[in-house]
Amino acid sequence: xxxxxxxxxxxxxxxxxxxxxxxxxxxxxxxxxxxxxxxxxxxxxxxxxxxxxxxxxxxxxxxxxxxxxxxxxxxxxxxxxxxxxxxxxxxxxxxxxxxxxxxxxxxxxxxxxxxxxxxxxxxxxxxxxxxxxxxxxxxxxxxxxxxxxxxxxxxxxxxxxxxxxxxxxxxxxxxxxxxxxxxxxxxxxxxxxxxxxxxxxxxxxxxxxxxxxxxxxxxxxxxxxxxxxxxxxxxxxxxxxxxxxxxxxxxxxxxxxxxxxxxxxxxxxxxxxxxxxxxxxxxxxxxxxxxxxxxxxxxxxxxxxxxxxxxxxxxxxxxxxxxxxxxxxxxxxxxxxxxxxxxxxxxxxxxxxxxxxxxxxxxxxxxxxxxxxxxxxxxxxxxxxxxxxxxxxxxxxxxxxxxxxxxxxxxxxxxxxxxxxxxxxxxxxxxxxxxxxxxxxxxxxxxxxxxxxxxxxxxxxxxxxxxxxxxxxxxxxxxxxxxxxxxxxxxxxxxxxxxxxxxxxxxxxxxxxxxxxxxxxxxxxxxxxxxxxxxxxxxxxxxxxxxxxxxxxxxxxxxxxxxxxxxxxxxxxxxxxxxxxxxxxxxxxxxxxxxxxxxxxxxxxx
Amino acid sequence: xxxxxxxxxxxxxxxxxxxxxxxxxxxxxxxxxxxxxxxxxxxxxxxxxxxxxxxxxxxxxxxxxxxxxxxxxxxxxxxxxxxxxxxxxxxxxxxxxxxxxxxxxxxxxxxxxxxxxxxxxxxxxxxxxxxxxxxxxxxxxxxxxxxxxxxxxxxxxxxxxxxxxxxxxxxxxxxxxxxxxxxxxxxxxxxxxxxxxxxxxxxxxxxxxxxxxxxxxxxxxxxxxxxxxxxxxxxxxxxxxxxxxxxxxxxxxxxxxxxxxxxxxxxxxxxxxxxxxxxxxxxxxxxxxxxxxxxxxxxxxxxxxxxxxxxxxxxxxxxxxxxxxxxxxxxxxxxxxxxxxxxxxxxxxxxxxxxxxxxxxxxxxxxxxxxxx
Numbered sequence: 019x020x021x022x023x024x025x026x027x028x029x030x031x032x033x034x035x036x037x038x039x040x041x042x043x044x045x046x047x048x049x050x051x052x053x054x055x056x057x058x059x060x061x062x063x064x065x066x067x068x069x070x071x072x073x074x075x076x077x078x079x080x081x082x083x084x085x086x087x088x089x090x091x092x093x094x095x096x097x098x099x100x101x102x103x104x105x106x107x108x109x110x111x112x113x114x115x116x117x118x119x120x121x122x123x124x125x126x127x128x129x130x131x132x133x134x135x136x137x138x139x140x141x142x143x144x145x146x147x148x149x150x151x152x153x154x155x156x157x158x159x160x161x162x163x164x165x166x167x168x169x170x171x172x173x174x175x176x177x178x179x180x181x182x183x184x185x186x187x188x189x190x191x192x193x194x195x196x197x198x199x200x201x202x203x204x205x206x207x208x209x210x211x212x213x214x215x216x217x218x219x220x221x222x223x224x225x226x227x228x229x230x231x232x233x234x235x236x237x238x239x240x241x242x243x244x245x246x247x248x249x250x251x252x253x254x255x256x257x258x259x260x261x262x263x264x265x266x267x268x269x270x271x272x273x274x275x276x277x278x279x280x281x282x283x284x285x286x287x288x289x290x291x292x293x294x295x296x297x298x299x300x301x302x303x304x305x306x307x308x309x310x311x312x313x314x315x316x317x318x319x320x321x322x323x324x325x326x327x328x329x330x331x332x333x334x335x336x337x338x339x340x341x342x343x344x345x346x347x348x349x350x351x352x353x354x355x356x357x358x359x360x361x362x363x364x365x366x367x368x369x370x371x372x373x374x375x376x377x378x379x380x381x382x383x384x385x386x387x388x389x390x391x392x393x394x395x396x397x398x399x400x401x402x403x404x405x406x407x408x409x410x411x412x413x414x415x416x417x418x419x420x421x422x423x424x425x426x427x428x429x430x431x432x433x434x435x436x437x438x439x440x441x442x443x444x445x446x447x448x449x450x451x452x453x454x455x456x457x458x459x460x461x462x463x464x465x466x467x468x469x470x471x472x473x474x475x476x477x478x479x480x481x482x483x484x485x486x487x488x489x490x491x492x493x494x495x496x497x498x499x500x501x502x503x504x505x506x507x508x509x510x511x512x513x514x515x516x517x518x519x520x521x522x523x524x525x526x527x528x529x530x531x532x533x534x535x536x537x538x539x540x541x542x543x544x545x546x547x548x549x550x551x552x553x554x555x556x557x558x559x560x561x562x563x564x565x566x567x568x569x570x571x572x573x574x575x576x577x578x579x580x581x582x583x584x585x586x587x588x589x590x591x592x593x594x595x596x597x598x599x600x601x602x603x604x605x606x607x608x609x610x611x612x613x614x615x616x617x618x619x620x621x622x623x624x
Numbered sequence: 625x626x627x628x629x630x631x632x633x634x635x636x637x638x639x640x641x642x643x644x645x646x647x648x649x650x651x652x653x654x655x656x657x658x659x660x661x662x663x664x665x666x667x668x669x670x671x672x673x674x675x676x677x678x679x680x681x682x683x684x685x686x687x688x689x690x691x692x693x694x695x696x697x698x699x700x701x702x703x704x705x706x707x708x709x710x711x712x713x714x715x716x717x718x719x720x721x722x723x724x725x726x727x728x729x730x731x732x733x734x735x736x737x738x739x740x741x742x743x744x745x746x747x748x749x750x751x752x753x754x755x756x757x758x759x760x761x762x763x764x765x766x767x768x769x770x771x772x773x774x775x776x777x778x779x780x781x782x783x784x785x786x787x788x789x790x791x792x793x794x795x796x797x798x799x800x801x802x803x804x805x806x807x808x809x810x811x812x813x814x815x816x817x818x819x820x821x822x823x824x825x826x827x828x829x830x831x832x833x834x835x836x837x838x839x840x841x842x843x844x845x846x847x848x849x850x851x852x853x854x855x856x857x858x859x860x861x862x863x864x865x866x867x868x869x870x871x872x873x874x875x876x877x878x879x880x881x882x883x884x885x886x887x888x889x890x891x892x893x894x895x896x897x898x899x900x901x902x903x904x905x906x907x908x909x910x911x912x913x914x915x916x917x918x919x920x921x922x923x924x925x926x927x928x929x930x931x932x933x934x935x936x937x938x939x940x941x942x943x944x945x946x947x948x949x950x951x952x953x954x955x956x957x958x959x960x961x962x963x964x965x966x967x968x969x970x971x972x973x974x975x976x977x978x979x980x981x982x983x984x985x986x987x988x989x990x991x992x993x994x995x996x997x
Contacts, residue, residue, distance in 0.1 A: 094732045112993050178872055278824075278861055281997045291823045291992055294721045295985040296746050297753070298728045459725075466729035475733055483690075483735055561722040562729070566690045566714030573718060580719060580862050583947070 065442070068429050072446065075494040076453045079464030084311070086467075087304035093467045095300045108305035116288040117309055123203055123284065124266040124313075130207040131262045132255060134360070135214025141353055143222045145343045148354050154219075156361045158544075161212035162551040162598050163368050165271030167591070169205045171368030172196060173276070181374060197280040205276060206266050208364040213265060213499070214258040216548075220507045220541060221254025253509055260317035261502045264454035267313055270558070285310055286457045293459060300463070307460050314455035315448060373592060405590050408571040409597065412560075415485070415570070416553035419492035420546040426493065427500030427545060428508070428538070434501065435509040450498040458495055458558030465491050465563055483565050491559040496549040503548070507541050536614070543609055551598045555591075688712045689923040692727065693740040694720045694826070695908060697943025704939040705930045711923050720746070720826035731755065737920045738927055739911045742827050742881075744773070744780065747911050748981030751779040757912040757921060762929040769967065770954030772974060773907045781928045782907040784940065784951035787970060789819070789831030791898040792878040792885035794870065801877065801898050805835065808852060808877070815856030818875035821996055823988040824861045827881040827906050832987060833980040834904025838973070842983065849995050859996045870895075881906065883950040886963050890946045899965075902973035908951060934958060 082093065087104045090096025107113070141147040142154060175181050176193040183189060195201070233246040248255065273287040285306060292303040345353060430450070434443050453461065470482035481487040520529045535542075560570040571594055578587030689711055691702055698717055706713045716723065720741045727736055727750070734755070739747075750756050756779040766774070766782075773782035793801050802808055808817055822828040836845025849857075858875055860866045863884045870878045871892075878885070885897035910931065912924040930936045937958045941949045945961065952960045952967045960967065 093729075095728065178874055180872070274861065278821075279865060281859075283997070291988075293725055294823060295988055296724055296829075296981075297749055297985065298725055299985065300729070463725060463729050466726065470730050470733050470735070472733045482730070482733075561718055562726055564716070566688070566716045569715075569717055577717065577719065580864065 064429065065433060068426070068433055069446075071426060072430070072449060072497075075490055075497060076449055076461075079461055079468045079494070080311075080449075080453060080456065081464075082467035083300070083460050083464035084304050084307050086300045087308055090301045093300075095298070101301070104301035104305040105308070107302050108309060112283065113285070113288050113302075113306055113309075116283045116285040117306075117313070119199070119282060120267055120285040120310075121313060123199065123206060124263045126203045127206045127210055127266045128259045128262045128317075130203070131210040131214040132218070132259050134207070135211050135258065136218050136255065138211075138357065138360070139215050139218040139222055141357065143219060145345050145353075147345065147350070147357065149357065153357060153361070156365060157212045157215050158547070158602065159599065160208070160361075160364050161216075161548060162595060162602075163209070163365070164555055165205065165209040165269055166275045167271075168209055168364075168368040169201075169272050169276035171370060172201065172205065173279075174374060175367050175370065181370065197276070198282055201280065202272055202277050202282060202284070205272050206269060209269075209272070210262040210265055211364065213261050213503075216503055216544070217258035217261060218251070218254050220503065221251050221257075223507075253505070256317070256321045257502060257505055260321055260451060261454070261499065263317045264314050264451045265499075267310055267455045268457050270457045270459070289457060290459060293463065303460070303463075307456055310455045310457075311452040314451040317451065405571070405574065405593065408569050408574045409594065411568050412554050412571040412594075413597070413601075415489055415492060416550045419489055419496060419553045420550040422489070423493050423496045423500045423549040424542050424546045426497055427504050428542065430497065430501040431504035431508040434505050450501055453494070454498040454502075458556070459562070461494060462491060462559045462562035465494075465559075483563070485565055485568070488559070488563045488565065488570075491563050492549075492553045492556060495556060495559055496552055499552075500545050500549060503545055504538075504541060507538055539613060540609075543605065547602050547605055550601065554598055555594060686712060687917070687919045687923065688714050689737045689920060689927060690714050690716065690735060691738045691740060691927065692716045692718075692723045692736045693738075694718060694723055694742070695740055695940075695944075696948030697940045698740060700943030701931060701936060701939050704935070705927055708930060708935065709926060711926060713923075713927070721824070727755070734913050734915050736913050737916050737924045738913070740783070740908070740931075742786065742906050742908050743830050744775070744782070744907050744909050744977035745829060745833065745981035745984055746826075747780040747909050748775070748977035749984065750911060751775070751777065752978075752982065755911075755914055756780060757914045757916075757924075760912065760925055760928075762925070762932050764929070764932040765956040767954055767956050769905070769952070773905070773954065775977070779911070781910040781912075781932075782954055783910055783928075783931050784908040784953055785905045785967075786827075786908070786951050787882040787899060787903040787972060788827055788834055788906045789879045790882040790885050790903060791900055792867075792870065792880055792888065793876060793896055793898070794873075794894050795896045796894045797873065798876050801896075803900065805838065805848070805900055809848075809855050813855065813877065815858075816876040817852065817856070817879065818858040818860060818866045818869050818877070819879040820862055820866055821859050821992065823992045823996075825863065829984055829988060830904050830906045830975070830980075831879065831881075832991060833983070834902070834973070834975050836987070837904075837975045837980065838902055842987065846990065846994075849991070853995050857995070882964075883948055886950045887946045890963060899970050899972075901971035903971060905972050905974050907954075908948075 085092060086095055087108075088102070089098070089100055090104075091099045138153065138157075142150050147153075173180070173196075176189045176196055177183075178190065178193070180189065180193075196204070233243045268286060269284075270286050270290065273284045274290065277284050278287055289303045289306040289310070292299040292306065430446065434446055436443070465487060466482060469487055474481065517529075518533070520526070524532055555572050555575075556570075557572045557576055560572045561576070564570050564573060571590070575587050575590045575594070578590060580587075691698065691713060693702075693715060694717075695701075699715055702713050702715045705711065716726070716736070720743070723739065723741060724746060727734070727739060730736070731753075739750075747756065751758075758777050758779045761774055761778050761781055769785060770782055773785065791801055802813060807813065819831070820828040822832045832845070832849070835848060836842055839845045839848045858869060860869065863880050866875075866878045866880055867884070867888055869875045882897060882899075882903075885895070889895040889897060910928045912921060912928070916924065931940065932955050934957065937953055937955065940951075941953075941961055943949055950961055950964060952964060
């Protein structure tokens with residue numbers, strides 16, 4: 019069996035360290051070897067296919083964009099084959115200020131979101147906090163609302179002549195405070211809260227209460243128990259911090275509204291201005307892109323340093339449904355009020371802002387009770403503004419993107435958490451977080467550079483301005499989030515679950531289908547709903563990749579909002595949000611009705 | 625992975641027919657139902673030279689013409705054009721910024737046939753990169769303003785005109801608006817003036833460039849904006865933000881495009897629009913992709929001719945009556961919508977797009993770094 023040891027065949031050494039050599043004439047021994055080789059190829063097949071997908075979806079387009087920092091000539095966007103001028107520009111005063119602003123905002127937002135999201139998750143899943151069924155639904159509603167709406171809602175409430183001032187309240191001091199870094203951190207913390215909550219919830223739900231009970235048995239109080247539990251939950255907490263950090267670095271919704279109006283430049287906005295210039299400065303934008311990607315390495319390094327060499331697999335077939343801590347009456351009241359206030363703050367303002375704006379006449383930007391009208395809704399629903407076609411088009415693409423992203427996300431999460439994944443896992447993680455840290459416009463422009471090459475056209479592979487490429491762009495935008503959200507639950511599944519099924523005679527796939535899928539079914543469902551919701555109103559990828567003649571709903575809304583039809587655009591936003599919410603309610607209802615009972619008891623953020 | 629490929633294959637099969645332009649057929653005859661392009665336009669507007677219609681055209685049977693446009697009336701015009709000519713026309717309707725990003729990112733392998741946005745400066749820049757077809761202007765009776773907007777190398781086609789940086793105010797708040805640009809620098813207008821950021825809002829760069837031109841050059845212009853900032857100028861992203869500040873009385877004067885100001889006046893009659901001498905005209909402009917196939921170029925020429933025909937002008941004026949339709953026509957025989965003042969009463973002074981277009985990125989960056997913060 020050592021015959022092939024000197025060859026450089028593709029099959030890696032197996033557990034025994036031996037390599038196989040395949041020759042059909044070698045009899046029974048070779049047949050065994052052959053089946054091992056096939057097994058290895060099978061084992062390698064999935065990661066290779068996955069890396070092919072990640073390469074096509076993320077690495078190639080990102081690289082096509084980022085390489086222009088050094089070689090603009092490559093894609094015809096500048097004269098030089100090699101230059102360092104863009105990197106030099108990127109270290110100019112404006113960009114550095116933007117980057118520092120972004121870093122400070124991201125660190126602050128990560129801390130706030132993880133603490134608040136963690137407390138909320140703990141309260142919902144581990145205590146008898148009232149409204150336990152309501153709060154997770156509100157978290158998802160918050161997740162659906164684009165960050166610019168949250169920013170705008172607050173502006174409507176607080177500004178001079180705004181909603182609150184109509185009630186005779188003087189909000190000028192609050193408005194001044196809101197119009198700057200504080201407001202930016204506040205809004206981003208609210209919009210990032212769901213990521214932290216869902217990631218931490220997944221980790222918490224997968225954890226039986228035996229660890230808490232053991233701590234209590236040994237006399238630990240709440241602080242002592244927390245000291246035991248926080249390290250066990252470390253992967254979830256760090257994962258939550260990493261995703262919030264990267265999401266905040268790449269946020270454009272707040273950057274282009276509140277931060278821009280308050281003249282608080284963040285990195286994504288500086289990058290956007292470089293691209294939006296005429297002629298577009300792709301080189302400078304790419305150089306800023308490099309800085310954003312490098313910043314995404316920060317949470318990865320922190321995570322790797324904190325988790326080095328430790329295993330966190332705590333969910334097994336024996337994991338029991340955790341018991342809930344009974345809160346003391348005073349604590350219970352305070353916690354309930356705090357949670358209610360949190361959601362009034364996080365959700366009330368943007369919803370009020372959007373609804374009020376959609377009901378305004380005039381040119382739809384000021385508030386007074388006399389100005390309220392349903393005209394814009396009549397126009398959207400019954401007029402000839404044509405919201406129906408964009409909405410149907412975007413809905414169908416969002417459904418496809420959601421299904422594809424969930425399947426890929428699960429596979430990627432598995433790759434990230436598989437033992438021995440080591441370097442491959444870390445590189446995958448860096449690629450995913452790096453792509454989260456880049457704003458959507460970078461990925462979208464990268465798609466044009468990578469998939470609109472004359473060579474591809476000559477081969478008949480004209481992907482640019484087709485629906486499949488737009489779907490690929492949507493999947494690429496959603497995949498990193500999806501994989502991140504699944505890393506927590508997947509990392510905590512013990513191999514023993516699948517092994518037990520294999521021992522009982524299931525094939526590898528069937529073993530997964532019978533153990534992992536039921537346990538993760540709710541996580542998968544919520545993951546799909548998240549991608550659906552985010553894709554439906556996704557803007558930058560839609561803008562740069564949509565096929566001629568098929569306008570996505572986000573582009574239609576953006577045109578009305580940025581033109582002179584603000585009220586109509588906002589009414590469209592409200593209609594689209596209502597559709598999102600309806601789809602989510604129906605999907606959850608169907609799951610409740612149709613899924614086997616065991617699935618319903620599986621993991622999930624509710 | 626197989627699932628992914630299968631899904632993509634299904635989607636590709638289902639969608640590619642409508643989404644991907646088919647290869648260009650060479651010499652197919654025009655379908656009998658499709659009239660020759662713009663014949664109607666020429667018959668009506670230029671009866672003396674009917675043969676000057678794009679004569680090399682008629683092979684556009686099934687090649688889709690792809691129109692990139694940021695005009696509020698574009699979708700109405702594209703529909704009407706397709707109905708009138710039978711030319712399959714697909715629209716990418718978006719703001720100017722993303723459309724120009726698309727065009728520049730696809731420079732190696734362009735997919736667009738027609739670009740139709742406001743402001744000649746962007747076209748001058750594209751022309752300098754060799755991206756625009758030269759040598760074609762539709763044979764229509766351009767008026768004097770229209771003729772003045774045609775570039776020497778005929779690399780683009782003006783389709784109408786609005787004014788940049790007009791003075792928009794609430795007549796209940798402001799009874800005597802400023803009458804000169806220098807008035808804006810005086811104490812009565814301290815903290816009272818708002819405008820858009822030219823790096824974000826397409827039609828704002830012509831305003832900045834026009835003022836700099838009037839001031840005597842870039843450095844004099846920079847000095848003017850620096851003084852304006854010292855007098856409390858507020859810079860927002862786009863029209864809705866600036867109009868919003870006007871409505872909520874955070875500012876008293878908004879310097880925005882005339883169509884936006886007049887449109888706001890339709891919704892709220894106390895909003896008035898005034899013009900300071902000189903105002904800078906912003907032409908609506910069509911450019912044709914120099915690298916497009918001959919069939920697409922023929923279709924694009926037909927499109928431009930249709931837009932400037934009486935039929936096309938009627939659709940343009942009806943497509944967005946409280947927004948972009950509020951332009952001044954530049955062909956004889958077509959009147960502006962009644963809300964617009966007579967163009968000859970507007971004190972306008974055009975700027976040379978070939979001088980100011982190439983300066984756009986430098987000036988915008990200066991504005992972002994110096995005036996916006």
